Amino acid sequence: MNKEFIYTEIADGIASQIRNGVLKPGDRLPSVRMMCREHQVSMNTAKRVFLELESQSLIESKPQSGYFVSSLMSVKLPLPEVSRPSLIANNDEQDELISRVYENMGKKGLTFFSIGVPSGDLLPQAKLKKEIINATRELKDGGTEYEELQGNLKLRRMIAVRSLQWGGNLSEDDLVTTNGGMNALSFCLMALGKPGDTIAIESPCYPGILQLANGLGLNVLELPTHPTTGIEIEALKKVIPKIDLCLLIPNFNSPLGSCMPDENKKETVRILSENNIPLIEDDVYGDLYFGSSRPKCCKSFDKDGNVLYCSSISKTLAPGYRVGWIAPGRYKDKIMKLKLLHSTSSISIVNEAVANFLKSGKYEKHLQQMRKALQNNYQNYVQTIADYFPEGTKTSRPQGGLSLWVEFDQHIRTTELYDMAIKQNISIAPGRMFTLQDQFENCMRLCIGLPWTEETRLCLQKVGNLAKKI
Known part of the structure; x- marks a missing residue:
């Protein structure tokens, strides 16, 4: 049997069990060695199965403990809508907003959810x-x-x-x-x-x-x-x-x-x-x-x-x-x-x-560590958003990169949220920055390239609480 087919067949089978509730959040999965014995596959094939399931945010690894069904499976945040831009552009508001957000770049004491680059803590300086x-x-x-x-x-x-x-x-x-x-x-x-x-x-x-x-x-x-x-x-x-x-x-x-x-x-x-x-x-x-x-x-x-x-x-x-x-x-x-x-x-x-x-x-060694950190960040961001953001909040489901797109109900304007958050020394990127049209006023981008700490979690929690006040 084709090795590629074996890897996808095993991953799809486990994914189906997770999505159907047979395997529940927190359940421990078989070890890599047990996977090899049960399916008669190589160590590399077994590891690839787990990597694929991790990439779909279906499982998470815990050092010295193994792989577990991700707690994100209990988080039911819907996807943002497909964008429907028109042919009418208005770039004045976008330019002014970008200037407001980026003029703070490099300023001490701010938590930058707005700047789409990895933190120096994630880099091999x-x-x-x-x-x-x-x-x-x-x-x-x-x-x-x-x-x-x-x-x-x-x-x-x-x-x-x-x-x-x-x-x-x-x-x-x-x-x-x-x-x-x-x-x-x-x-x-x-x-x-x-x-x-x-x-x-x-x-x-x-x-x-x-x-x-x-x-x-x-x-x-x-x-x-x-x-x-x-x-x-x-x-x-x-x-x-x-x-x-x-x-x-x-x-x-x-x-x-x-x-x-x-x-x-x-x-x-x-x-x-x-x-x-x-x-x-x-x-x-x-x-x-x-x-x-x-x-x-x-x-x-x-x-x-x-x-x-x-x-x-x-x-x-x-x-x-x-x-x-x-x-x-x-x-x-x-x-x-x-x-x-x-x-x-x-x-x-x-x-x-x-x-x-x-x-x-x-x-390549650096990338392996960085990819793992970013994926863990994504999972932590979504869990925090589910816990503290307004009901009806939607998030994208990136399979890589540094960005998480958040969509609120229409009455929440993220330019107003930006003004409120910056007073708390937190910078976000309002959705209107990412278009030349009158759209995405209720959206924002969060950079997931920050080190995940208690301070990061509290800042994200503050953004959610501020959004609830609008």
């Missing part, structure tokens, strides 16, 4: 410091020289190796380094669009993308988006005659945490390619999966170089290092010209340090 020191010793002239235009060769090689995990099969020559993920997206939009062109995006969408598109004079067309599976393919087909390019975050999109199924990614690539519409893929969250394997990317299905794949380490390793990259496909020459014009070179020492960190294997 000491190890990175050592790599920076080593890079200054290894590089010619201590790293004071410019890199080659395409970027650090070792870093590009390590990124290419990691692309095999999601079916990218890239080579170092396919990649161009950038100063962070937003710099990569900026190069792509400048290379492909001109003022007056129309770009299709998810709705809700990461505010930085909305501001960038606006700043370049592009018309933004927001697509209906499901909180679990991403954009609606039929909606994309209908707007094809109206758009000139498309930008998506297919894996664990911010703010919903949605992940497009492989068949949807493949169909999206096919539709856009047939109509000669470039697809910019932002994959900064792809490594933060909760399941047993990394999801594929749209670039995995790209046959003619029409997908410009962008990513960075800003959400996984070091936001302040500003290390990003593009696999621009057939648009490589345009990207190289823009890099020459706007930045010439990335930061030599930092890129060398990151390259060495990836090559050493430390990055």
